[in-house]
Amino acid sequence: MTQTTLWQEQQQTNQFAELCNALYERELSLLANLDTDNVKAIQGRLQSLPYYVQKAAHAMVNTDSPLILDSQNAAWTxxxxxxxxxxxxxxxxxxxxxxxxxxxxxxxxxxxxxxxxxxxxxxxxxxxxxxxxxxxxxxxxxxxxxxxxxxxxxxxxxxxxxxxxxxxxxxxxxxxxxxxxxxxxxxxxxxxxxxxxxxxxxxxxx
Structure with a gap:
């Protein structure tokens, strides 16, 4: 494994962590401000949140896209x-x-x-x-x-x-x-x- 490969993997790991943090923060804020009394619906979304956050973060880091990845804000620019x-x-x-x-x-x-x-x-x-x-x-x-x-x-x-x-x-x-x-x-x-x-x-x- 070359030094360049190690750096790329570390960079991807850092981006993945930043994306997960930004996505969690945004999704939890959305859930906290939902106008609903349906507790089960909120619980269901919270239970599935880790899966979808990690799936999105992994895909955004690894996709071949012409867009620029803003990992701190979990967005494309x-x-x-x-x-x-x-x-x-x-x-x-x-x-x-x-x-x-x-x-x-x-x-x-x-x-x-x-x-x-x-x-x-x-x-x-x-x-x-x-x-x-x-x-x-x-x-x-x-x-x-x-x-x-x-x-x-x-x-x-x-x-x-x-x-x-x-x-x-x-x-x-x-x-x-x-x-x-x-x-x-x-x-x-x-x-x-x-x-x-x-x-x-x-x-x-x-």
């Missing part, structure tokens, strides 16, 4: 464009992309929610009715690419980087980024940057 990168995102363009793709369960897709873009993933494909379902935003088809609360986008490198980094815009001007949820951070590590039509499998051990 990237240069933000002056306006939301929506060129080539008409309804026809978007649906043509999805129709020309061999859609698979687990594919990470971007969805515009007002001033920012979030990550979702396909959890069901209905070829008979020419539609698919995403985990959070529900069904999309040729006639409902856009709804009152959201708009399905086609994955592009600019769009995916903006969503991973939490970029937001208001009145056609960039605003302070928001931190994506733990779920979105996990999805960000499933993006295949070399082929956006095929998701990656996450490694679950450290």
């Amino acid at each position: 990237a240069k933000q464009s002056r306006t939301m990168p929506l060129s080539g995102q008409s309804v026809a363009d978007v649906w043509q992309w999805y129709q020309s793709s061999q859609l698979v369960v687990g594919l990470v897709v971007p969805v515009k929610e007002g001033s920012h873009i979030v990550l979702d993933c396909i959890d069901r494909v209905d070829n008979a009715n020419n539609r698919f379902r995403t985990n959070i935003h529900g069904w999309f088809g040729v006639k409902n690419v856009e709804t009152e609360r959201c708009q399905l986008l086609k994955p592009t490198k600019k769009i995916m980087m903006a969503s991973c980094a939490g970029h937001t815009w208001q009145n056609d001007a960039p605003c302070r980024p928001i931190i994506p949820s733990l779920r979105e951070l996990l999805l960000s590590c499933s993006i295949n940057w070399k082929n956006l039509k095929k998701p990656l499998m996450l490694k679950t051990t450290h």
Whole structure:
């Protein structure tokens, strides 16, 4: 084992620890401020938290991404464009992309929610009715690419980087980024940057 390899492993270990600390702090703060009386739901989320925090931290350290990892804040960073990168995102363009793709369960897709873009993933494909379902935003088809609360986008490198980094815009001007949820951070590590039509499998051990 070379000195360079040792340094890289130590660096990864330090990043992993920083990520875990930042993710725990953020998730516990969210749980503490939940407006709910459902104690069992809170207990369930607390029990599963170590698994998902460590899974996200490990994936973020080991993923091959064009984004810059901010381990102290458990976030991705990237240069933000002056306006939301929506060129080539008409309804026809978007649906043509999805129709020309061999859609698979687990594919990470971007969805515009007002001033920012979030990550979702396909959890069901209905070829008979020419539609698919995403985990959070529900069904999309040729006639409902856009709804009152959201708009399905086609994955592009600019769009995916903006969503991973939490970029937001208001009145056609960039605003302070928001931190994506733990779920979105996990999805960000499933993006295949070399082929956006095929998701990656996450490694679950450290």
